[in-house]
Amino acid sequence: MTELEKGPQGRRRGRGARERILGASQQLFREQGINGTGMDQLCAVAQVSKRTAYQHFPGKxxxxxxxxxxxxxxxxxxxxxxxxLTPRERLLAAFEVPASGTQEPTPLCPYIDAAVEMHDPEHPASQVARDYKKAVAARLTETAREAGATNPEELGEQLALLLDGASARTRVLNSECFPTAAAIAAVLIDNAIPAAGA
Known part of the structure; x- marks a missing residue:
């Protein structure tokens, strides 16, 4: 028999506390921001005690x-x-952001959000965000190379910057900017891949 814990309301919660905490963090960090979300609220939404939360994560x-x-x-x-998809189509697919299912525009990239909220470039979350952004640029570059771009590194960086710009602009204007970014991406891609315009 597994050892069970009692949640904040005294109900038995059992296994899965870590996943509930991470699920609550995804919801609350996206809705309220990292700094706007307290551990008390996070524990209430995850239905775990603070003691349990700190057993899984020593700190926020x-x-x-x-x-x-x-x-x-x-x-x-x-x-x-x-x-x-062809490599060119995969490059454009990077700009196809799934609909949020609401009237709200696509939320800001969580990696940008975290880097802005953490303020500390040495914070572990800032490092994860930096690594992720480098990985996106690397995947764009690799796909640009497969597509036959004359300078895949340059195209990869341009497209990565365009993705981040669309995300930030969507947040600031509260209006979806990815369709415009996709149109710009198509021009960049066609200019960088000699065969694409032929």
Whole structure:
């Protein structure tokens, strides 16, 4: 028999506390920001005691870092791992952001959010964000190379910057900017891949 714990309301919670904490962090960090989310609220939403939360994550810094690590472990695999698309189409697919299902525009990239909120470039979450952004640029570069770009590194960096700019602009203007970014990406791609315009 597994050892069970009692949650804040005295109900038996059992296993899965770590996943509930991470699920609550995904919801609350996206809705309220990292700094706007307290551990008391996070524990209430996850239905765990603070003691349990701190058993799984020694502090909020560790929780934020793990939240980022798990957010997109495949580094945009929905775009880059598609075998039904050509490399050029995969580059454009990176700009196809899934609809949020609400009237709200696409939320700001969680990695940008975390880097801005942490303020400390040495914070572990800032490092995870930096590594993720480098991985996205590397995947864009690799796909640009497959597509036949004359300078895949340059195209990869341009597209990475365009993705981040679309995310930030969407947040600031409260209006979806990814369709415009996709149109700009198509021009950049066609200019960088000699055969694409032919």
């Amino acid at each position: 810094d560790e929780l934020v870092t793990e939240y980022l690590r798990r957010f997109d472990p495949g580094v945009m695999s929905a775009a880059f791992d598609r075998t039904d």
